[in-house]
Amino acid sequence: MSSAFTKSAARNIFYGGAVFFFLLLIGLTFDTMSTLPKRDNRENLSESVLRGKHIWETRNCIGCHTLMGEGAYFAPELVNVYKRRGPEFIKAWMQGQPTGAPGRRQMPNFHLNDEQLDDMVNFLKYTSEINTSNWPPNIEG
């Protein structure tokens, strides 16, 4: 780099750029937070949904599945599983695990009781109603 461009100029660009763009990120974040109520389906965040999210987390579902495309890529996307399969299938599926089919990917059985299964279904129903800008591209996730 040319000698007219000094180290202190480079340093100033770094500090100035970092501060400016961090403030911009914070500004956009404030705007995002004020827009979210129209998109994030918070009106349906019931106690049951919150319990469902806790089950989702404490069984480490994200270690195999994706939710809104984030997580592991070992098992199907679940943001729209409520629409794809429906509540009864989801419950029956979880109760039927593991399939034990030789050589196939296996999901553990988490021994959830009826209330917990309902909580999970309610959580997945809530996520399916979030405005994700039409993602995923189709019902298969």
Add this chain to the structure above:
Amino acid sequence: MKYQSQMVAKPYFIAAIGLFLGQILFGLIMGLQYVVGDFLFPEIPFNVARMVHTNLLIVWLLFGFMGAAYYLIPEESERELHSPKLAMVMFWIFLAAGVMTILGYLFVPYATLAEMTGNNLLATMGREFLEQPLPTKVGIVVVALAMLYNLSMTVLRGRKTAINLVMLVGLWGLAIFFLFSFYNPGNIVKDKYFWWWVVHLWVEGVWELIMGAMLAFVLIKVTGVDREVIEKWLYVIIAMALITGLIGTGHHYYWIGAPEYWQWWGSVFSALEPIPFFMMTVFAFNMVNRRRREHPNKAAVLWALGTGVMAFLGAGVWGFLHTLAPVNFYTHGSQITAAHGHMAFYGAYVMVVITMISYTMPLMRGRAANSPLAQVVEMWSFWLMTVAMVFITLFLTAAGILQIWLQRISDQPMSFMAAQDQVALFYWLREGAGVIFLIGLLLYIGSFFIKGKAATAD
């Protein structure tokens, strides 16, 4: 080595390499589970293997960063570390916390682990990469703060250079953004939004500062190029990293419920994110070409050059590949993401830590460079691991393209598992490349045990 206290870096680096080996072994288990679904089930279900694989990566890279900081900050500050004893205490605390956490993942059902460790008081677990139990998260904060106190005191009382200031800013940023891991609202959109303030602002933000400082430090040492030149490059590179990377966070906000303007902000800024990585490549080659000395440690020079190239390919090119919103609509959460993740982490962070280890370890063991034979073996390990990673990335990319086509684009979309069956061949090939990577890593570890007369500059 100019200061005795720099020696505390050594145990950090040894632990890092040990955990790296663990990470790769679990990676191979997962890779096999992709094609032999019931392998090791129910003893090690996929989610457990993945937690171990990714958490070991994070922990060993943190060991690497800390070791690097304890080495380079005294040397740059031209004084002994404020408290070598504190650094050693933190080493053992961090190692114990890391090992306990991994054993917890492996031997205690995750729900039980959550209950045992206070997750009902403050729920932070069960989110990708932030699976650690609460005590581990608190431990990470304690260790980071103690380290930052130690390093900040050293810099405050010593010489301030661009390298030690950038390293310090990067590490402070690492600690501060980690605090968002304690914020876990019930609203999944907000949860995900701020989850990225840890994950993205680490790997596409402050970690790049740490990486830049480490690379600049090694390049000054092995090339003898004027510090003014190198430090100017460092500032420009990290300026570009933050200018593009901070708003580049938006490329994670397309499909998680955030407003749609993020598709513009995220696409435009993250499309520029390859620039700092490209500059890093140019920087590394430029400095080595302008070298004023022939450093006897040729392996370290090779790792430094490799970091530049592979970080650009993995983080830059493979990141750009799927960062534009209209493309990401189809690629999001597919094997393309996995392909990018593997090469980016290897190219940027794994290689820069190994660069630092490669340069400093011989010095801490009392020689300027390892014996020629040890270096040859180390360079073989470089090529094996790097080429293997290129192939892992290519195979996952192929799997990803097919997966997207079958599952998301074709007229009759297949279900997830039906599509997975179709791409199994590429998972087998990826596993094969993974075995080559392991061989490379074993050679790398072996190179530390090869004796012989130290190489000299010729």
